[in-house]
Structures are given as structure tokens and as C-alpha cells.
Amino acid sequence: MNKIGRIGVFTSGGDAPGMNACIRAVVRTALFHGLKVIGIKRGYEGMIDGDFIKMNASSVSDIIQRGGTILKSARSDRFRTPGGREYAAKNLREWGIEAVVAIGGDGTITGANIFSKEYGIPFVACPGTIDNDLYGTDYTIGYDTALNTAVYAIDKIRDTASSHNRLFFVEVMGRDAGFLALNSGIGGGAEAVLVPETKTDIQSLFDTLERGWNRKKTSFIIVVAEGDDAGGAFEVARKVQERFEQFDARVTVLGHIQRGGSPTCMDRVNSSELGMAAVNALIAGEHSILLGKMKGELSKTPFSHAIKSHNEISPNLLELVRVLSA
């Protein structure tokens, strides 16, 4: 096992509340074990541009409670090219970085997997995405905060929906994943939830609304994941309005509000734990693994598995929505 002396850390892809707590844990754990830490700014973009900074204990002071990421984040097309990755490898070598902690989602881990094979630089990853769709962890950094933000918004929408006897379509994030939609829908008492993982049966949505209308229900909330196959919330609202003239429908798109804000305590604690585990794994000579939490325990999943599979949403929870709104 080669002893490492200097590690890099970066955040990449969509930012997520708790990324700062994770960076803090990576930096402080590394310093605790006598390692030097370099922060790589703007994800793979900064790695390609050599946008690096030396980090010490005070670089991560006063950030555990802050949303976003002090290292900034980006989605990088250049890193998909061999030329981009060559620059990144050159910069890591010049800075003496011997191993790297990546904090990000699917795309981040895919990039780390390719790069680390090409250049033999050890990478480990912490799951950073509000979507909660990474295989190998029951929980991703930022998911709990985003979920609570969405429920908080739905509660407010419920007040105005019920005051005006309106039907609201609330669009939450999730291009490919319905975790936010499903769980915020249940938490917010939605009458229906539309997710990308299952084919949307528009007739069944009509039936739910009709049943509600017939039993004199006056307001409704339908949560729609942005990636649902029936289209976003506007498109679904259009179809419903075409079928039922009696509903006074409105659409609210929560958008990037879900990505920001102070992380919940759960996000802070889990992100810290994963950050520490990532550094410990590198020190132990492990690489190409995603750190996660499964059934309350720390888990390690090879990159190759993490990127090939996806977390499935619970059929029980889908059934729960159906039963509670029948």
C-alpha cells in the first residue's frame, strides 16, 4: 500500500445542501491524519484549468450550516474528451495530488471511473445530489434538505389552494428520478404523484380527480416530477384542464429553490460521516468506491456498480399515494 501525503477534493454536478459539511469533514479528517489537502474549484472544469487552492482547518470554518458549495460546482463537457482529461491529469500531478475525493452524482462518478482507470490516480466518491438516485446508498447528500424544502412549499400551496378551491400542479426536480416527488407528495398529502420511473396513466389521474370532485373535495395538489413522461406540470395541467372545465388549475414550479438553503441536521451529520469515511478509505488504500449509507450502516460500492444501476423507488410508497387518495 502506497502511503499518500496529499489529496484533492472537489464538488461536481448540481450542488446539494450538505456538500459543504462533506468538504469540511474531508479536510479536517485529512489534516487529522497528517495529510495535505488541495481544493479543486468548479468540479472537473477547475481540474482542467488548474483552479486549485490549498486548504487548512480554517478554510472550512463556519460552513457546515451553509448550502451550496464553497468549492463551487460545474457540469463539464470538456472532461468528457480525452484532451480535457489529459490537462486534468497534468494539473493533479503538478500539484502533487496523489488521491482525490469527488463529491457529486452519477456523471461525477462516471467521470472519476474513466479518469482514474486512464491515469491510475485513486478516486473515491461521496454521493452528492438532491435526486437520491445513486445506487449504493439509501441517502444522497442534499436529498433530505431538498425534500423538506419541497414539503414546506407544498404546505404553503395547500393553504392557498384550499382558500380558493383550486387544483395545483406542483413540479419538483427529478429529471430521471421520482424520489423527491414521491416523498414530498406523501409528506404534503398530495392527491396524486407523477414520477419518471412509472408510465403515467392520465386516465387514472382523471379518475382520481373525478372521484374527489364527486365527494365534494374542493382543492387538490398533484406533484409532478420534472422528468415525468406525461410532460412537466404545465403539460399535465393542460391535459387535465382540457378534460375538466370545472377545475380552477394553477401550476407552481419549485425549481432551483430545492437545491439551496441551509442543510438539515440529517444532511449535515450524514455528509460529515461520508466525508470522513472517504478519507479513511483512501488512507486504507481503497479506491474506485462510492461511500454511502445503507440500512443505517456505512457502505462501499464499486464505481462500476454505482454507475450501472439506479435506486428504485418503493412500490409500497406508490401504492400508499393511491390508497390514501382513493
Ligand code: F6P
Ligand atoms: O441533479 C440534480 C438536479 O437538480 C436535477 O434534479 C435537475 O434535473 C438538474 O439537476 C438540473 O440541473 P441544472 O441546474 O444544471 O439545470
